[in-house]
Amino acid sequence: MNLHQITLHKLSMRLKHPFHTSFGTIQDKEVFLIDVMDMDGRHGFGETVAFSSPWYTEETVETNFHVMRDFLIPLLREHPIAHPDEVAALFSVIRRNSMAKAALETAIWDLYAKQKEQTLTTTIGGTKAQIDVGISIGMQSTSEALIDKIHAALEQGFKRVKLKIKPGHDIELLRQVRQHFPELPLMADANSAYTLRDLATLKQLDEFKLMMIEQPLAHDDIVDHATLQREINTPICLDESICSYDDVRHAITLNSCQVINIKLGRVGGLYEAKRIHDLCAEHGLSVWCGGMLEAGVGRAHNIALSALPHFNLPGDTAGSSHYWEQDIISPKVIVHNGYITVPQTSGIGYEIDWDAVKSYRTAQWTYTI
Known part of the structure; x- marks a missing residue:
């Protein structure tokens, strides 16, 4: 592939609105924009999705920098590649x-x-001209504020709504939402906030006819989720505990879930995400693409991934304006009537807005390959 140099742009971007989960509140997002250039001056772009603290996984912005700089980039320098499929094996050490x-x-x-x-x-095997889009709504200060947020999302055409829940902020909340929106395609995301000791509470979820409950139990668990899935009718979606193809294979063997959330960053990239997609299609598990509060480049990669044929549930890839006053790509990602049109120009289909990058950039490093 004639790789010539890699530039890491460190950015600090402020979300338009604080994002609340069972772990805490996020307002500022640090991001590395990755710029890989070949000998002919063509550029490819990627984006880190780790947070500044290790609340989602053990990775952070700083550990991403350390690993890319000190291990992964040297591997690319020492071992020329002919195709992106080779990167996963190269990095597996x-x-x-x-x-x-x-x-x-x-x-x-x-x-x-x-x-x-x-x-x-096209390069990764996608077939869709447009993708369905859902929205994730963080915890709100009042139920009235949450209802207003859902009304606004439906007016924008989003195909489903995901709500964050945690113990003490779950059953009554979902009951109020269902009373206002009896037919709404609705899912709940627990971010590992429960244990099997909460079985009585989790059984009550069946009352609300949810599309799924996402990662109710421990972030690294597959076994207890199998026990829970036998006890509830609500489909379980695994998120944090799916880090590889083998994790999905184990979940299928144990009947731990009915749905898989594929996040590019969590599984290591497009190669592994495609393998997971194909395995889920083979075994009849539903699949969707989760979000990590990405800026435009990460969002563009999610769009390409979601165009694979077995992504059969709306993902979390909302438009740029939902999260950012100014995104780092042009044109911005736009949701129209609950759909995003898959771009038809080469690569990710979006240009980098370098003025925006410069306004967010706090540092940069360039490495020759």
């Missing part, structure tokens, strides 16, 4: 650190698609 790996791997995929003068969607 480094344990975990999937978000650091995905940032570089997705940038290489974008570059490869541009070298082939085709869309990233």
